[in-house]
Amino acid sequence: MSKKGEEIPDYKKDKKRVDGRKMDELRPLSIKVGVIPNANGSAYVEWGQNKVYATVYGPREALPKHTQNPFKAVVKATYRMAAFSVPDRKNPRPNRRDQEISKVLSEALEKSVFVEQFPNTEISVFVEVIDSNAGSRVACLVAASVAMADAGIPMRDLISATGVGKAFNEIILDLNKEEEDAPDAVDVPLGILPNSDEIVLLQMDGLLTKEEWKKVIALGIKGCKQVYEIQKNALKEKFELGNVSESDDSGNALEKKKETGKKMKEEKGKEKIKERSEKEKKVKK
Amino acid sequence: MKEVVVPGQIVSEDRKKLGSNVYVANGRIYSKVLGITDTEGEYANVVPLNGLYMPVQDDAVIGIVSRVVFAGFGIDMNSFATSFIPKSAMREELRVGDVISAKVSYVNELREADLDFARKMQGGEIIEVTPVRVPRLIGKNASMLELLKSGTGANIIIGKNGRVWARDGDIGLLKELVSFIEANSYKSHLTSTIEEMLKKKKKLK
Numbered sequence: 001m002s003k004k005g006e007e008i009p010d011y012k013k014d015k016k017r018v019d020g021r022k023m024d025e026l027r028p029l030s031i032k033v034g035v036i037p038n039a040n041g042s043a044y045v046e047w048g049q050n051k052v053y054a055t056v057y058g059p060r061e062a063l064p065k066h067t068q069n070p071f072k073a074v075v076k077a078t079y080r081m082a083a084f085s086v087p088d089r090k091n092p093r094p095n096r097r098d099q100e101i102s103k104v105l106s107e108a109l110e111k112s113v114f115v116e117q118f119p120n121t122e123i124s125v126f127v128e129v130i131d132s133n134a135g136s137r138v139a140c141l142v143a144a145s146v147a148m149a150d151a152g153i154p155m156r157d158l159i160s161a162t163g164v165g166k167a168f169n170e171i172i173l174d175l176n177k178e179e180e181d182a183p184d185a186v187d188v189p190l191g192i193l194p195n196s197d198e199i200v201l202l203q204m205d206g207l208l209t210k211e212e213w214k215k216v217i218a219l220g221i222k223g224c225k226q227v228y229e230i231q232k233n234a235l236k237e238k239f240e241l242g243n244v245s246e247s248d249d250s251g252n253a254l255e256k257k258k259e260t261g262k263k264m265k266e267e268k269g270k271e272k273i274k275e276r277s278e279k280e281k282k283v284k285k
Numbered sequence: 286m287k288e289v290v291v292p293g294q295i296v297s298e299d300r301k302k303l304g305s306n307v308y309v310a311n312g313r314i315y316s317k318v319l320g321i322t323d324t325e326g327e328y329a330n331v332v333p334l335n336g337l338y339m340p341v342q343d344d345a346v347i348g349i350v351s352r353v354v355f356a357g358f359g360i361d362m363n364s365f366a367t368s369f370i371p372k373s374a375m376r377e378e379l380r381v382g383d384v385i386s387a388k389v390s391y392v393n394e395l396r397e398a399d400l401d402f403a404r405k406m407q408g409g410e411i412i413e414v415t416p417v418r419v420p421r422l423i424g425k426n427a428s429m430l431e432l433l434k435s436g437t438g439a440n441i442i443i444g445k446n447g448r449v450w451a452r453d454g455d456i457g458l459l460k461e462l463v464s465f466i467e468a469n470s471y472k473s474h475l476t477s478t479i480e481e482m483l484k485k486k487k488k489l490k
Contacts, residue, residue: 241472
């Protein structure tokens with residue numbers, strides 16, 4: 001944030017951003033698939049400082065019953081921010097912003113899914129923001145889309161999303177918090193289906209001229225294509241084709257977890273017993 | 286050549302016969318799901334790597350009784366809709382939690398299945414697997430199923446809805462093998478590997 005007395009950067013002059021990135025460069029993005037074994041599909045996204053978990057359940061029976069639609073599945077996304085995800089504590093009760101983002105995410109995701117195949121059902125998507133620093137809604141959309149693909153839900157396409165906009169006199173890709181708080185900042189979260197360049201999420205905070213707008217969308221779509229490659233690789237990484245060998249992992253992550261949990265508990269118990277006996281010895285002495 | 290595809294990825298640019306889990310747009314064939322495709326096959330087809338059970342006519346399934354009402358029984362089929370068997374179709378009385386094997390006789394436009402030939406299963410255990418990976422548990426001409434039966438000495442019935450019912454024999458070993466097959470379902474030479482594993486296990490005993 002630029003305080004009074006501090007010099008406001010001018011990107012047109014500097015040719016470099018506050019965090020050293022180029023104008024059309026994304027923050028480092030990494031995606032992990034299938035991180036939560038209890039969900040049908042899940043993903044973890046780290047995008048700059050943003051850390052986001054997404055889980056997908058369903059298609060399952062939509063309840064309460066009046067939410068069912070006999071012609072299509074209902075996609076219901078829930079966006080939540082952890083209380084510790086922002087510098088000041090966030091009240092965990094869903095506020096206006098949470099509800100709005102849940103709504104736009106649901107609508108964007110619904111566009112990518114073949115909803116007609118699952119009448120009377122609901123596809124539940126939960127996205128949880130663990131750490132945030134501008135552009136958490138696009139990170140959530142990226143994570144949710146990958147988690148849906150992991151759940152095996154039939155989709156037209158993955159959804160790639162990125163933030164674009166203007167700050168410090170220049171059109172830039174993937175704004176961070178400092179740039180979002182610039183005096184002339186314009187923030188445009190953009191989500192597309194990369195095959196057809198169909199736009200499924202588009203919001204704008206601020207004002208742009210017509211020329212600037214054209215540049216912003218072109219740059220945003222270019223950024224989304226970069227995100228798409230990372231999403232694709234993350235999904236394919238999990239499944240390496242080839243021959244099996246007996247030493248291969250036998251899966252069953254849940255049971256393994258339980259086993260390791262038991263072992264840890266046992267070890268802890270042993271340690272406690274040791275400590276106790278040592279204490280008793282000391283007391284006796 | 287086998288290849289992993291993600292939703293929205295091009296399966297084929299040529300005109301091919303359409304298999305499952307693909308859609309056509311702008312004259313190209315795209316994948317609907319995360320799965321495996323054979324690029325040289327006659328069909329443009331994608332085998333999914335994950336997903337729910339979708340009832341299909343003539344499937345053998347294993348259901349669990351979830352509800353009993355005056356007219357009949359509600360059956361949990363591991364699908365998103367529960368099925369219903371009228372009491373008149375059953376010879377014996379069922380209770381909640383009972384396991385039945387049945388055949389899907391009809392699937393309507395809401396993907397609700399009607400069941401036929403329902404039979405109560407006595408005893409045994411159920412192993413849950415991802416429904417789309419069931420074909421690997423059965424194998425070509427049921428080769429894998431025969432191997433599992435002879436290797437563990439168990440009575441096995443595999444439901445297409447991702448439930449394996451087993452009784453007698455070495456159930457612990459069976460569970461191990463099933464989870465191995467499920468975890469490595471996208472790899473090749475599964476049957477021969479399982480055969481070798483069974484041989485080794487027998488030597489140990």
